[in-house]
Amino acid sequence: MSTAAFKRQSVPLSKLFQSYGKNNSQSKYGGYFLATLIGSGILATSYFNNNKNGNTPSNNHKKLLAGSGIVNTAAIPKGKSIKDYQSLYNEIAEKVRDQDDADDGAGRYGLLTRLAWHTSGTYKKEDNTGGSYGGTMIYKPESTDGENSGLNHGRDFLQEFKDKYSWLSHGDLWTLGGVVAVQECGGPKIKWRPGRQDISDKTRVPENGRLPDASKDADYVKGVFGRMGFNERETVCLIGAHCLGKCHKENTNYDGPWGPSFNMFTNDFFVRLLQNWHVKKWDGKKQYEDDETNSFMMLPTDMALKEDSSFLKYVKMYADDEKLFFSDFAKNFSTLLELGVTFPDSIKPTEFKTLDEQDK
Numbered sequence: 391m392s393t394a395a396f397k398r399q400s401v402p403l404s405k406l407f408q409s410y411g412k413n414n415s416q417s418k419y420g421g422y423f424l425a426t427l428i429g430s431g432i433l434a435t436s437y438f439n440n441n442k443n444g445n446t447p448s449n450n451h452k453k454l455l456a457g458s459g460i461v462n463t464a465a466i467p468k469g470k471s472i473k474d475y476q477s478l479y480n481e482i483a484e485k486v487r488d489q490d491d492a493d494d495g496a497g498r499y500g501l502l503t504r505l506a507w508h509t510s511g512t513y514k515k516e517d518n519t520g521g522s523y524g525g526t527m528i529y530k531p532e533s534t535d536g537e538n539s540g541l542n543h544g545r546d547f548l549q550e551f552k553d554k555y556s557w558l559s560h561g562d563l564w565t566l567g568g569v570v571a572v573q574e575c576g577g578p579k580i581k582w583r584p585g586r587q588d589i590s591d592k593t594r595v596p597e598n599g600r601l602p603d604a605s606k607d608a609d610y611v612k613g614v615f616g617r618m619g620f621n622e623r624e625t626v627c628l629i630g631a632h633c634l635g636k637c638h639k640e641n642t643n644y645d646g647p648w649g650p651s652f653n654m655f656t657n658d659f660f661v662r663l664l665q666n667w668h669v670k671k672w673d674g675k676k677q678y679e680d681d682e683t684n685s686f687m688m689l690p691t692d693m694a695l696k697e698d699s700s701f702l703k704y705v706k707m708y709a710d711d712e713k714l715f716f717s718d719f720a721k722n723f724s725t726l727l728e729l730g731v732t733f734p735d736s737i738k739p740t741e742f743k744t745l746d747e748q749d750k
């Protein structure tokens with residue numbers, strides 16, 4: 391658990407297993423100004439000078455981009471600077487804070503983290519398709535992919551910002567939502583770059599089957615994350631986001647949170663995974679519950695991280711060292727959100743201040 395002073399608390403078990411409901415509404419499609427301002431200096435480099443840790447896609451990813459036919463070049467909307475994105479960050483964060491009690495105490499942290507991951511996690515390095523660039527989750531078949539079930543709540547939550555700011559793309563909005571979620575619940579700073587462009591060409595909407603099916607084993611998980619370009623350590627690290635939020639029976643036929651502090655970013659997922667678990671007897675899909683309290687859950691793919699020795703060493707490493715988990719997660723989540731996007735040198739990664747840091 392994080393030792394950082396942090397205001398969010400564990401939620402009483404009695405509140406854990408109820409679900410929330412909200413209307414689904416389709417997002418309205420909007421556009422971006424094209425790359426007219428690249429290099430114009432409007433997006434002042436001084437705002438984007440936080441790249442000292444080199445949190446750009448790995449060389450592996452860069453090489454693959456270079457070899458593919460599709461190039462998704464980021465461009466900053468006309469007249470916008472990092473100040474506009476910090477303001478947007480603040481507005482999203484304030485709405486998240488206002489809904490701290492939503493989803494029976496989970497708030498919106500898990501939901502927005504999962505939305506950012508699913509918009510990015512369709513990426514295929516082989517041909518540079520999928521990923522967060524085009525904001526294609528508003529189109530079928532991606533919008534109706536069973537693995538995206540429930541993410542209409544996340545898209546609806548963020549829609550007011552898309553309506554308010556016509557210059558904002560879905561890809562930027564949904565990935566920034568994930569950055570807000572992780573940072574505002576005590577997680578590490580996530581470097582982020584703007585400039586994704588909405589795509590309306592339906593032939594570029596990724597087919598179903600790219601996002602992981604939780605009933606599968608370790609080899610399958612390696613295959614899915616390998617397709618995106620992640621190695622085993624990076625894969626284990628990213629799945630540590632299951633410290634946040636919970637499964638909802640009405641979405642996926644899995645149910646419950648992974649632990650009691652599901653509105654705080656911690657390494658608790660790894661600590662708990664190493665404890666003892668048994669198959670839950672119930673009418674939903676096969677999932678595990680903890681021997682000690684029968685209150686928390688693990689998916690079969692979570693258990694696969696413990697069952698496979700090449701994954702297990704990293705589970706132990708992150709369970710033992712939260713600081714390492716935080717720094718690795720920051721790097722890997724940032725990479726995930728940028729898969730398939732080519733950023734011109736003028737668009738530098740930046741870190742946003744949290745509401746607490748701004749005394750808001």
Ligand code: HEM
Pocket residue numbers: 496499500501503504507539540602603604605611628629631632634635636637638639641642643644689691723
């Ligand atoms: C093998 C890989 C993965 C599988 C099979 C998987 C599967 C799932 C499933 C079935 C749910 C429940 C959704 C619901 O019922 O509402 C879920 C929730 C969640 N997943 Fe994953 N996931 C994987 C990896 C990841 C990664 C890489 C991240 C982030 C980096 C992530 C973040 C989350 C979060 C935060 C939630 C909670 C959502 C909420 O509270 O609404 N997952 N995942």
